[in-house]
Amino acid sequence: MNDLDIAEVAQRSGVPASALRFYEEKGLIVSTGRRGMRRLFDPGVLERLALIALGQAAGFTLSEIAEMFAPDGHPRIERERLTVKADELDRRIERLTAMRDGLRHAASCPAPSLLECPTFLRIARLAGKGQLQLPPRRAVVRAG
């Protein structure tokens, strides 16, 4: 067997063992068996973990990611959801870009406080458009 034990998976993926157990409980990954009481994982789990990290970075919840992985499921609905997410991302990217520009300006602006910099405020107003349509509540992972 070239299966990996949980410590190896943790080390190679950077995901703590506690999180791996948590993911298994949530159905995001599966262990292929046990050696004694210790979990064994197929090496493919590393790719899966990369996808999970990616999904999180894109703003999906773990349950959403789990659903995408589900072998059953209705592909059409998934495709639609992907498009919806992509559009959401577009809006987020737009706002982040505006924010970044605002920050860069603010960093070189002589006003004593951000709130007194008219250029920043202008950029902020632009970026703030559509604020009533905020994305759903999300949480992103802590750095390892």
Add this chain to the structure above:
Amino acid sequence: MNDLDIAEVAQRSGVPASALRFYEEKGLIVSTGRRGMRRLFDPGVLERLALIALGQAAGFTLSEIAEMFAPDGHPRIERERLTVKADELDRRIERLTAMRDGLRHAASCPAPSLLECPTFLRIARLAGKGQLQLPPRRAVVRAG
């Protein structure tokens, strides 16, 4: 006085009154006084709330946003932090863009499961680079 009462602020900004009280407690906004026991806000609070929303969308925590607003502080340090944040945003934007492209491809890809779409996996690998350097833990607001 053309000050706004909390309900007006809530209505115009889209931020629930409970959140406004919470923000005040956290020092993100200030009420200019009371009419009876009811808070009054300067109309400028609306701009500030827009900035708060913007900051959140950009991935700052409320405490970070509060710090940026702080009238005291060491301007130089703040400027540096802004640049750092802008650079962080650049990286996040890059990854989100990659993810968005991945999603769009996946949405139109004929593979029965995302995990079986080689193009998606390739894009995912690209976007996943540097995954060990995830951004700090963040939370984003619920839609109103």
Add this chain to the structure above:
DNA sequence: GTACAGGTTCAAGTGAACTTGAGGTCAAGG
């Protein structure tokens, strides 16, 4: 003048994504 909608405080609850702690097990090394 009194009912009451809608404000007030304070404490506790929520959900996501984990982490931490207590107490237990067991394969490998000496």
Add this chain to the structure above:
DNA sequence: CCTTGACCTCAAGTTCACTTGAACCTGTAC
């Protein structure tokens, strides 16, 4: 054979950004 260290389970704790509930107060309308 026995210690040891890394794993196990299960429950409870943590952080963030709020929300909700209970108990209370008050300006405004009737």
